[in-house]
Amino acid sequence: MLQIPLWRRVLIWLLVAMGLWFAMPNLNYTTVERHNDALADIELLPEGADIPAELAAARDAWPGFLPATLVNLGLDLRGGAHLLAEVQVGDVYERTLDGLWPSVRDALREIRDQVGSIRRQDGKLDVLRVRISEPAGMSAALQAVRALSQPVVTLTGVGAQTLDVSSDGNDILITLSDAERDAIAERTLLQSLEIVRRRIDEVGTREPTIQRQGADRILIQVPGIGSAEELKRLIGTTARLTFHSVVSVTGNGDQSPGARNVIYPSLDDDGQFYILEKTPVVTGENLTNAQPAFDQNGRPAVNFQFNPTGGRIFGQYTAENIGNPFAIVLDEEVITAPTIQSHIPGGSGIITGNFSVESSTELAVLLRAGALPAEMVFLEERTIGPELGADSIEAGRIACLVAFAAVLIFMAASYGWFGLLANVALILNVGMIFGLLSAIGATLTLPGIAGIVLTIGMAVDANVLVFERIREELKTAKGPSRAIELGYEKALSAIIDANITTIIAAIILWVMGSGPVRGFAITLGFGIITSVFTAIFVTRLLIVMWYERRRPKTINV
Template sequence: MLYFSRWKTIFIWFTVLVSVLVAVPNLFSDEQLEAFPSWMPTKKVTLGLDLQGGSHIMLKIEQADIIKERLETTVGDIRAALREAGIRYTGLSGVGQQVQVRITDADKVEAAKQALSSLSEPVSVGGLTGGTIQEVTLQEDGTLLRFNLTDEGIAYRTGSALTQSMEVVRRRVDELGTTEPLIQRQGNDRIIVQVPGLTDPQRLKALLNQTAKLSFHMVDMSMPVEEAINGRPPATAEVLYSVDDPAVPYLIEKRSLVSGENLVDAQASFNQQTNEPVVTFRFDSRGAQRFAQATQENVGRPFAIVLDDQVISAPVIREPIIGGSGQISGNFSVEGANDLAVLLRAGALPATLTVVEERTVGPGLGQDSINAGVLASGIGAIFVVLFMLGFYGTFGVMANIALAANIVMILALLSLLGSTLTLPGIAGIVLTMGMAVDSNVLVYERIREEAKSGRSLVQSIEVGFNKAFATIVDANLTTLIAAAVLFFLGSGPVKGFAVTLAIGIVTTVFTAFTMTRWLMAVWFRWQRPKHLPKGVRTGMFDAQNIRFMAIRRYTFAVAGALSLISLVGFTTLGMNLGIDFQGGSIIEVKARSGQADISDIRDRLSELNLGEVQAQGFGDPASVLIRIQAQEGGENAEQSAITMVRGELEDAYEFRRVEVVGPAVSADLTKMATIGVAASLLAILVYIWFRFEWQFALGAIIATLHDVILTLGLYVFLGIEFNLTSIAAILTIIGYSLNDTVVVYDRMRENLRRYKKMPLDVLIDISVNQTLSRTVLTGSTTLLALIALYIFGGEVIASFTLAMIFGVVIGTFSSVYIAGPVLIAFKLRPETFQERDAEVEAARPVSGKVEA
């Protein structure tokens, strides 16, 4: 009977009530939430950078800097140790990861090895597990000693430098006063910095790019600087240039008087005499002492303030500076003085950080994306609600109540988990709305079948829910596997889409088997009906007896030909790869007034020598999408290209979105995308093989590969850009297609046990016809939701949604015309299930049986 205990009822509605309370804060502003009672939850869904604006920057630590510093340190240590031991040497030099030195006296080689033994001693790496590594190994060749920097030693130094860099980056970003920046480590040599709401990404990059190694040096007056440039400077000095335009050369002593490590504070202020912006600084006691001593000994001589190998200023020491403080002047702007103070307070980076990926969205575009997403979601929801009401009447009302609770639970879980909602995440919610009714449709159609077979309505409802349960779990688990792969192998918006989709699957199963069942139980006790509600109008599919398998050879041939054409197009024409996979830049700009002049933009950018530059209209007449090919010269060249474009267009155009992917990141993304699709298919194959027979698993994979290949063909022949969101689309199509296939297969498996002598092609036709109403209704609701997203969701996800629409159509086709014929081709027979049933029956203990 349809019975719910009191505690189950309380649990269901308590869950819904808590979900509403947790989701409600998303409807209010932060100022309004401050007035809420203290017991009320106030946590909101975290909006991704593509919705609220901001910058996502990936930094890579330059291992070459680590190696160079270790090499210089090792050379210095060898020189000091041999001098202290009184051992003469020659040819001390370092190249690559090797330092070599020749001992002049062969009898002193052993003494030299003893003096240098500390270099090759194991170094403790600390940590919870402890352990040691050897940073330097020694090779002896007569009087020539070679010291090699080990790879594991370099890796250890790189990891330590990355940890130190994260703290420096965190201090620098915090100094900007931004809200809730995210700074996290990725891999062994990268840092991700996400700063929501940032309006000036160029300033952030400038702060993060600078190593900020500050030092104070005396100016070498032993020879004119021009003579040092044209000839050979003293061994103890080097030529450095100022930050002026044009740059001024200085001959600077290599030995530093004081370094930035001794700074305890730096502030931007104004010179009281000239009213120019300056930076005041203060040393710690050790630094103050060394600075005072140096200035006392060199009154009347100029000294240089050097930042990252550039001379900021070179004042003359008029009198000893003994207070431990001073000021730096260098024709700063107010913002320049502030930024330098930030850099000095935060400390120096141990190595250069290079921007290898940048994704910046302006706040205006973010708000536009929110508006488009909300509009598309609302229209998609209306379509689904009306569709369910039209086909199911009273049952449709229950499904729509469950759908509303489903969406509220998704928002509540996103809020509780602190997950980030991105624009693809909104697409995930819209897709969930289309697919959420699938569980209800499966249940309703089962109930209708049981009622049609002669069962009472109450028995039909019970049996319908019980029979639909396994199908729903199987179908949704395949999509969940695809979502899990997306989460673990994806990044940024793709990961946000995966989280939303996975949460939607879990809440869908919950609402279908708790809320919908409870609503139906209440309706049954209240109305005491004898028959199905009159509003259920899916009986129109019952009279259908379509011979699907009769034309299987033709459909299989057409599908094979289309797949072959897609593969040929893929190998000959190639994909229109986005910057995620081949590197380069995408810039979306909007004219500050009037319409955009695309031809003028092309002309202006063609003069910058950036290679192939494309400019095309994007959305409204004022917006333009600019694509710049990957630049030769690595990661820094990509950033230089963006700077040049900004300088050329910023006066007339607002930069709404900037995406830059360097060659290192694009190679990693390509690798992870390939692994993601392969891993997803393998995991699903194993699951279906476990749940069904091997023929079913093979059929599901062949049907899915057909869908993937044709989707790739769509990208090839329409020239749609293939990027990270395209991978998300393909994996979701895999999940949806398998969802559909599993539902049909589940009915086939049931009928194989029921009709053991029926020819396989006839049995497949019966199974497809029995699930036809579910196939049409689920496909239609999903398509309606996706079409709303395509029309109203904005240009940014239009290609993503188009691929999804195409995937739903071909996924429905392949579930019938690919998955079915494969079973016939591989000779699936009922005997398989007869043998299994006999084994199960033989293993069952003998006992009295009570018929239902």
């Protein structure tokens, strides 16, 4: 006899209801999307700031107690921006050597009686050249500088040192070893990938594709961005924050800054240029936090906090330079150059300037994400318009409807009432697929739609096996109840075997593939799982409920 315990019936309907519950927001896609964007924008507002009416209206348009996770639309469906960037690793090599100069100078000063005077020489950017006045002390100088070298921290660089130190007459030549250059290149690319990902995620864009391409390139694809220029404005900002001692202020940008100095324009574009010491006192790498705020005059600003190392350096400098100007530089532009009024302990401060609320918020986001370790040059850029995405969605929608209608008609024509019950399960199956995709925040691409269409075609395979088996059992003159029970029992192994092979193929596609291939694998895999569930459990439960209600003496499948 057909028997399904009450607890199992409740569990089956509960799982179906959960799938449909998570799929429900996709029926009001635009409203829920605006609701989510409004929540993200509200989180970025300064604490205690009034929420704009537009954001409040968008937030309240969708009830907060309902799920708000959506199936994200990929670049090919929604449109967006595509960039291929090349990371300028050479910049990091130069900064690493430049940052090494204070340590080299201090090491040589300890043996000044042997090396004489110490002067840094201009030359190639990838070589740190230091001249000493006493050739007899060259051996001691080389030994002192080589002591600054450290083991390279990579698996491929075991036993190698970070620096190559040699002499050329009275000059000490310091370069990065090949192992250290490889290690720096690897760290720079990984750091750039992570920083780009944090920047894009924090401003609320959904499901970007950020992948490494080759040795020094990054592929960036972001759905929903209006243009490649908009994406470049965000990613292309290095956001390298540095703090420099001010040498002088001038109105001539072509003036020579002098040895070991640089000249940077004012961010306010007021015609002023600042001559600064080239080596910064402290950099944004020592920042631990940055938040939009307001200064004592109520103007937008940015609060920042250093880590203990940066706080100690910053506090010591301010204590020793009271009354002197101090320049805060962002990407080689002077934001502000206030005069140090007193010692600033604790490693915290405020950046003021000609900010709006939006620009101060954006700057805080960039500083929290961290500075890009090197400039990125965009080799390829293109924008996929929403019109193309809309065409793709329409084509996919038509394909889904045609496949869906064909399967429904076939099942109803082939198996009658049992086919209609299978069609109900098929409709629930599609809803559960979207519920699963929404629950994990998956991205739906055009190949993903193809996976759903394929799933619709395959979804009734299990029902076909069961129904054909029931037909065979009815020919043996068994009662309808026993025929239905045996049909499900004997078809189960064939159903599991057939779908396991497809699941294995989907897993291989997901592991070995990337981008759209993974999208296809995810929708196919989820479709197989929900199809087997609805065929073995939901359709069977519907048939049992029908049989318990009607108690037919004979059935015709």
